[in-house]
Amino acid sequence: MTSLREAQSFRSGPIALIAETEADDSHEQLFDDGVALTKQYEATRTDLDCLATAICKLRRVVELTPKDHPDTAPRLSWLDASLFLHFETTGDLQDIAEAISVQETALELTSEGDPNRAVRLANLGASLWSRSERTGDLHDLVEAISARQRALELTPEGHSDMASRLGGLGASLRSRFERTGDPQDLAEAISADLRALEHTPEGHPDMAWQLTGLAMSLWSRFERTGDLQDLAEAISLNQRALEITPEGHPDMARRLANLGHFLWARFEHTEDLQDLAEGISAQQRALVLIPEGHPDMALRLANLGNSLRSRFDLTEDLEDLAEAISAQKRALALIPEGHPDMALRLASLGTSILSRFGHTEDFHDLAEAISMQQRALEITPEGHPDMALRHCNLAVSFEARFGHTGENQDFTEALSHCRTAATSTFGPPHIRLQAAKHWAGLLEEFNPGSSEILTAFDTAIRLSTLTTTLDQVLENRYSQLVDTSGLALQAASAAFALERVDKALEWLEQGRCLVWRQLTSLRTPLDDLRRHDSHLAESVVKLSKKLEGAGSVRNAARSAMLMSEKVSLEDQARDHLRNAREWDELVTKVRATPGFERFLEPSPWHTLLPYLPEAGHAIIVNVDTRRCDAIVLSTGRSTPLHIPLPSFSLAKCNQYRQDLTNQLQAHDYRERGGSVATVLEGVDKERGIRKVILTKNRETSVQDILQGLWTDLVKPVLQALEIEKTAPPSTEVAPRIWWCPTGPLSFLPIHTAGIYANEGAECLLDYAVSSYTPTIAALTDRVRNARPIEKATSGLFMTCQPNAPGASHIPGTTKEVQFIENLVTKEGLRSERLEGSTITPAICLDSMERFNSIHLACHACQDIANPLDSRFLFHTGSLDLLAILQRNLKNADLAFLSACQTGTGAEELPDEAVHLAAGMLAAGYRRVVATIWAIRDEHAPHVATDFYQYLLDHRDPADGSAFDGTHSARALHHATQQLRIRLGDNSDQSLLSWIPYVHFGY
Template identity: 75%
Template sequence: MAWRLSNLAYSFKSRFRSTGEIHDFTEALSKYRTSATSTLGPPDDRLQAAKNWARLLEKYNPGSPDILTAYDATIRLTTLTTTLDQVLENRYSRLVDTSGIALQAASSAFKFERVDKALEWLEQGRCLVWRQLTSLRTPLDDLRRHDGRLVDRFLELSKRLEGAGSVRIAARSAMSMSEKVSLEDQARVHVRSAREWDDLLVKVRATPGFERFLEPSPWNTLLPYLAEAGHAIIINVDARRCDAIVLSAGRRTPLHIPLPSFSLAKCNQYRQDLKAQLQIYDYRDRGHTVAIDPVGGDEYRTVTRFKRRKNEETVVQGILRGLWQDLLKPILQAVGIQKLPLSPTAAPRIWWCPTGPLSFLPIHAAGTYTSESTECVLDYAVSSYTPTIAALIDRVRNTRPIQMDVSGLFMTCQSSAAGASHIPGTTTEVESIYDLATKNGLRAERFDGSAITPATCLDSMEKFSSIHLACHASQDATNPLGSRFLFHNGSLDLFTILQRNLKDADLAFLSACQTGTGSEKLPDEAVHLAAGMLAAGYRRVVATMWAIRDEHAPAVATDFYQYLLDHKDPTDGSGFDGSHSARALHHATQRLRTWLGNDSDESLLAWIPYVHFGY
């Protein structure tokens, strides 16, 4: 039925384009609406009808409030079509077709002054697969008090769906007949498990107090859980307009900030320019450096072709200034955050939630960097990132004390891995952290190189609340659960980490490259190792937006842990937690920035990539 109605709607739309008859336009809208809201027909057909319904209204009747109804159906059906009855790789490929829909919907909601709808759609229509991964690992302590058997079945299905979701898709033409039969059997079991999961959710939501179990939280339920003196800011970047929504502790309603000076075109240009500079300075991995030596050589000549004249702005300085003037400064002024040239202990917290291509830009470092004066975000607040506002709220709401028997720091350095460059700085880095930890009476353990296997590392992650991984990393944008940390003996992937019960996980410092960078095709799906570690249970993660320099990483890590130890609760004894980790990273990167300066792209690209995720 949905398919036939969509075909009829397409016919009326084509006639309307050629004749301009209002009757044809009305009929096309009616058919698309009926198809989208029908309970019959495949969700994919209904989703396509909903998208066409919204587009037709946007183009020919942009003032119609029915646009909101059309987008409501589109976001709901996008969520429905990205279900657990598909392997993870399939889900991501499907999302490419609907990428940006939530941003477009939010843009329309802002036009109609429906900030509540914009926030709801940005939360529900982004990070869909990441949210499903976290839902499979939801703490069930409260539910167990009502029905222990229901929880046991829930956990069993969760593990089964996690395993099935990580299956990679191979070309059927390369399979034997037995392999094809086996794959089809697995698919049937997966679909059956997903349907049982849906039935189980219905039962759970019928339990008093669990009516909204695993559903996105309404915006008004998020506000009470915001951290004190903190602001969660989601920035929507769309072709038609750009806006920010601010949720602040103690504020009853979201604050809407239009951003007329910023645009999607600017954002894409900044992204392209930044990518070019990273290539020029060869930020490929932690072990690769470019010697900028005035004696000469090909590498030097390649870099100095882009050398600026005296007092001329560099490319990266221009990007950061543009982000500051058109985006970040207007937000800070509207929120009323004052410049605080003090220590990071006095600065307010901001959790940034960028959307679209803005996810690839370092908004935490936006500012003007000149020899005469410097003004930047770091002068106003301590920045963190979060995949969604709900992900942050979940961390705040479920904060609990760390048990003393697991409180501590496990660390490993992997200076060599098959197919990767040598990174000797990892050894220096872990040695310095271990010495610092033991001198301060902290429970700590370290393994270097071949002394540890991925399996041993996993065991240690269960025994220690915090981990520090100094190594190479490999990100798989197609199958995020295949993203991995490279060891001397093998590798440790996210899927394997997710299998463990990391109920006491607190802080993960990923001293590797590009652990906080997502997929360009799906910028709103948080396809990176940092988000994966949050899904695994860690409350906070230190990651990187691009390659870090091996010679700088040890100093950043040592300053980071020194700050944490200096601000540790003296009553905790040998206990350790990362509650001050965002401020610690702020402090450590400021130290590196002071040492390197801001007058060259080389120095800016060295300290900017360090980022903090989570609470």
């Protein structure tokens, strides 16, 4: 964690104490002189001798004042103030020790109820905090927080010191977060900083201090979460603070330096060169303004060094690196022994010297870098959040030496430090996760047969779940997962190489669909727990609803918010964090209950077997750079079946995906009147993609893609399972297959793989009926929790929205639901149809509770950043997924989403099931019909009619009055085949018309 502190003390200040002075003492002039000199120095910060004289005078007057004199406490407070100012300038620990002692004596002399007690508590807190910043003493910091909290409790609402005391408490809480990593402290700090700012009127001299304090806290949260919105606001606040800081003000340098560091941090994430240039400029200007010997000099030099090293990484200009190392060495020389920043300075300098070794290969540099990283590790206190980072730095250094010497000891050291960092219980999860991935990578490259690879990946998969905790809103959880996307696939590939199919299956289940699994875990049926302990079960239900709602809050642009809105938002975030912590404690309590030891834990692979569907196969296909494999789980088979796919590859998968994307874009453009010659040129202009001109010679057709999937992936699986072609093809007797694709394969239509040329034509549809599932557990959960359909809810609710505001006109939806209604009514089944303005989101939700099946013929909007905000568009508003999840749809059975792209995922997160279909499964529906790209308005009514006709024709004769989606996968198989027959050929245009319909679930 980067150390960056705003040394603003948030003391009430000497001016607040002058009112305590009484003029009846014979030493009045001596005291007045000391006060005047202290105030003079505070205003200018230029003449240290002036302050030293003030301290001497105030010490003398304190010595001459009897302890029981009424002016003793005020005079002690002024001596404390002058000593504190001297410490701020020189960093002399004797000054701050004396200041604390003096202020403690003043407090002893201050009775309960004395109006000056609050200010003396606040000042004592400021001194203790300042000493803890210099020494790293956690006890001082705890005492500082306690004193500041007590001062705040004694401060009446509206008091002029309220803002400064809130800001002081925020600074102390932020410091404790930096030492312990407890996010609750940071949430409390941000809340205090916001309230401080809210209590500071425009034009107040403390405004810049309060702005800077909030900026620092938001910066700290950015370091923890990576939320760029926090960083952007921190930069904005710091810029505002600078704008109102007068030229020559002693805090100008500090604020310039902080702004420079913030801009550098944003460059590290966005690679915006302007940020880096402006950041370095601000840091250089700050250095010019800092007087020699100032305690802030070391920090400013070190941060400038980091920025210059970043510029070197970009430009490879060795002069930048030389300047960076020079600045960092000067910073190190200025740090006194025992300073809490010493380890960070050593580590940063070591990293820069290692960078120089990478270009010069001077082994003296490498030895020096390792030595510095070792010293940094030695002086980092046990339990410090930076401990894991120290080990990571050493691992990189030893790996560099191993790469040049080949010495086994260096490799062993690198592994050891990676292992220690990854398995540490302290430090940010993303640092430990990087260490675990590095640990696994080293073993795979240099010791590929080691069983320790399994331990390393086990650790990495566990840590990946900690980067997306429930205290974050969904949007942030998904952004965190972008960096770990594909980890489970890499782990599975390693497990296959070590012939551990069981581990591969376990990791593919546990390391994918993390947020989806969190959503479903919050909705886990609790019947067994309720029978055992109804109170505990009810606590779980109440808290899960709170977390579900809080997690769906959308990240809004805070810059445009009113201060009261920001305070409210941060209060919500603080409550969310507290609820997440309470959830962890509650889950631990449930797991301590006999019989519930694995409550909400991912199920071991073998527990999936008893709940597999009776007839069919669940197949998870792993796609990785090194190999591709399938794992099959089948009823009656006691172990997973491993099917290597040597002819398939990630490169092929990505190429098929790109080719299909091109075809879809071309198809869409043709539908809107573009010529073949200009199809991709037009797409390029509209979407800003790389320009590619398709020609008949170079074009990869949809048929080519489907044939490749068939030859390299699907047929080898069918052969291994000994599934024979049905002759003639029969929807009723064909076996079921549930596909669980991974990575970019999630975007390809496996269910229609085949050869569609007239000669040698065959396809998967001739062998099996296909469905998809986000994970195998998602499928088995539906089998495990299957319930008979309640007669009261049996039926179909339909709505069509041909003219939703902001969407194109889709007249086919009206025809679609009319066809369906005629069928259902004819069969005497319960149904209801509402369309246009007669249906509202609230009415639709009520209908979803009253009917076990729903057909939505409308436009849909998928929100990848916040899936719970994905929605169906109605004439009178929109129905979002969160609202659906919040309803008790315990009898939900079938959802037919006749809208475009309701089963399409997110390109950056292919394994997170970020689409409406998965959301409806999470809401409780057992099966969902969706689409993976746009569907044709003229075809949708016929597909829907054939689908429902099949369901009605295959009802259970024993209960013909029930509307049941059990045969929905076979019904969709039949309906799309009927459309295929109507289209009359296997041209790409025809294929693209019926392929997008897909079935999810049981």
